[in-house]
Amino acid sequence: MASAATSVWPASWNRQQRSSATMITASIVLVLVLWLLAIPMAWAPEPIGNNAQAYAEGTRVTMALTIISALAGVLIGVLAALGKTSKVPPLRWIASTYIWIIRGTPLLVQILFVYFALPALVPWLRLSDFASACLALSFNVGAYNAEAIRAGLLAVPRGQMEAARSLGLSSWYTFIDVTFPQAFKISLPPLVNNVVALLKDSSLAYAIGVVELTNIGNRIQAATFQPVPTLLTSAVLYLVLTTMLTQISNAVERRYDVEGKLA
Amino acid sequence: MSGAGNGKSDGHLITVDKVNKHFGAAHVLRDVCTHFEAGKVTVILGASGSGKSTLLRMLNRLEKHDSGRIVVDGIEVDDNVKHLDSLRAEVGMVFQQFNLFPHLTVLENVTLAPRRVRKTDKAKADVRAMELLDRVGLKAHALKHPFQLSGGQQQRVAIARALAMEPRVILFDEPTSALDPEMVKEVLDVMKGLAATGMTMIVVTHEMGFARDVSDRVLFLDKGCIAADAPPQEFFGAQSNERIRAFLGQIAQH
Numbered sequence: 001m002a003s004a005a006t007s008v009w010p011a012s013w014n015r016q017q018r019s020s021a022t023m024i025t026a027s028i029v030l031v032l033v034l035w036l037l038a039i040p041m042a043w044a045p046e047p048i049g050n051n052a053q054a055y056a057e058g059t060r061v062t063m064a065l066t067i068i069s070a071l072a073g074v075l076i077g078v079l080a081a082l083g084k085t086s087k088v089p090p091l092r093w094i095a096s097t098y099i100w101i102i103r104g105t106p107l108l109v110q111i112l113f114v115y116f117a118l119p120a121l122v123p124w125l126r127l128s129d130f131a132s133a134c135l136a137l138s139f140n141v142g143a144y145n146a147e148a149i150r151a152g153l154l155a156v157p158r159g160q161m162e163a164a165r166s167l168g169l170s171s172w173y174t175f176i177d178v179t180f181p182q183a184f185k186i187s188l189p190p191l192v193n194n195v196v197a198l199l200k201d202s203s204l205a206y207a208i209g210v211v212e213l214t215n216i217g218n219r220i221q222a223a224t225f226q227p228v229p230t231l232l233t234s235a236v237l238y239l240v241l242t243t244m245l246t247q248i249s250n251a252v253e254r255r256y257d258v259e260g261k262l263a
Numbered sequence: 264m265s266g267a268g269n270g271k272s273d274g275h276l277i278t279v280d281k282v283n284k285h286f287g288a289a290h291v292l293r294d295v296c297t298h299f300e301a302g303k304v305t306v307i308l309g310a311s312g313s314g315k316s317t318l319l320r321m322l323n324r325l326e327k328h329d330s331g332r333i334v335v336d337g338i339e340v341d342d343n344v345k346h347l348d349s350l351r352a353e354v355g356m357v358f359q360q361f362n363l364f365p366h367l368t369v370l371e372n373v374t375l376a377p378r379r380v381r382k383t384d385k386a387k388a389d390v391r392a393m394e395l396l397d398r399v400g401l402k403a404h405a406l407k408h409p410f411q412l413s414g415g416q417q418q419r420v421a422i423a424r425a426l427a428m429e430p431r432v433i434l435f436d437e438p439t440s441a442l443d444p445e446m447v448k449e450v451l452d453v454m455k456g457l458a459a460t461g462m463t464m465i466v467v468t469h470e471m472g473f474a475r476d477v478s479d480r481v482l483f484l485d486k487g488c489i490a491a492d493a494p495p496q497e498f499f500g501a502q503s504n505e506r507i508r509a510f511l512g513q514i515a516q517h
Contacts, residue, residue: 162325163362163421167376167428168352177375181366258366259410 022251030244047224058216065202069137077145102143111136115208133205141198152187192249276301282331293487304464306474309484323354355425355433361417363409370405395423415446432463
């Protein structure tokens with residue numbers, strides 16, 4: 001079901017138009033869900049209906065964690081990928097060390113470290129629970145993004161750089177006009193995987209008290225002694241969010257598939 | 264307009280002076296000295312591995328020379344970024360594998376460099392690009408992407424893309440070697456038309472017909488040295504050099 005959403009549009013539309021329509025529609029649906037979620041949920045029987053507002057708020061916090069960290073994570077990923085492919089050895093070392101540490105330690109430890117240990121080390125860096133979670137999640141997904149983007153950069157044929165340079169384009173324009181768009185397209189599927197994983201991993205922010213979807217589900221579970229409906233509701237909400245994210249990103253992928261390689 | 268040029272090129276557009284190049288242990292160019300004149304079409308011939316593509320690619324610094332000097336239109340070819348940027352804006356290149364930008368339309372391929380490097384505004388660059396696409400017979404394909412074109416059409420776009428920068432010289436690195444036989448002619452015709460306009464062209468190719476009919480001069484490279492430098496009539500006439508005779512014999516057989 002996830003991959004077929006672009007086929008609901010009129011056959012006369014081309015791939016780009018259908019993809020754009022899917023992107024826009026899925027984004028609008030996502031915003032509407034986040035905004036109005038409490039209304040349909042309030043119709044549900046207890047213990048969900050009377051806690052609809054709390055679930056809706058938790059969903060919004062989860063989405064905020066994900067979107068902020070995903071955007072920052074792409075930026076960090078691009079920088080780290082450039083560092084890792086750089087001709088300057090110190091930049092390569094910094095990028096490699098960062099990726100090595102992040103990928104070699106648990107995300108939960110990273111979140112706890114940012115929230116509890118960072119203020120102890122750097123007293124002026126005392127962040128809220130939400131900001132701490134965003135910071136840890138951004139740097140975590142950034143390290144995985146770096147590998148995806150690096151693979152994309154390496155997959156762009158050498159002739160592309162040569163053609164761009166032979167036309168007199170500076171290394172900056174060669175990167176932003178020629179190399180990066182092609183590398184990004186190649187990196188898109190793994191980047192999407194990372195964002196979907198990030199959405200689910202944001203539940204670890206629970207550990208430092210961020211009131212997100214998992215935290216809400218567990219609180220209501222504990223208060224009502226009804227673990228099945230309360231935790232199922234959290235799970236279903238995650239599923240709705242990941243499904244919409246996948247729809248948007250599939251559409252983005254199709255939008256840039258000018259060669260029609262995707263079926 | 265030769266950006267960093269100071270005119271010290273002895274009247275030659277390109278001067279190559281005692282240039283050497285190694286790839287690991289292989290000595291691919293040995294003390295190569297030559298000149299290229301404005302408005303002339305030079306064809307570089309030679310067996311595979313003779314160093315002809317390397318020589319061509321050194322003229323716009325896609326390969327670095329180990330020793331010696333190369334001066335293009337008064338610009339010293341070295342690692343100085345200013346020199347490199349002005350050099351590459353003056354020297355166009357057409358590749359064996361076309362190397363069009365697959366994510367851009369044909370029109371965007373042609374206008375990218377003028378807009379970014381020459382800072383031409385979009386409307387002006389588009390008009391100029393359409394003229395050039397018309398010249399290579401591809402005006403109708405301006406809004407397509409490269410994958411929708413045949414190899415011959417892609418190579419013609421690549422020529423238009425190089426022309427859009429209004430270079431002083433265009434380098435052709437085996438422009439027809441990756442093409443199906445029936446598409447070779449359409450690319451050679453565009454190149455012939457270009458030669459007729461007085462464009463300075465340096466062409467590495469195996470197309471002997473083009474060398475014979477269109478070029479002003481043939482350079483023959485053998486094991487990294489210039490083994491012959493002659494007008495085509497002389498080169499393809501009674502050839503005394505044994506290796507060149509062997510080379511021409513092999514080419515003629517297929």
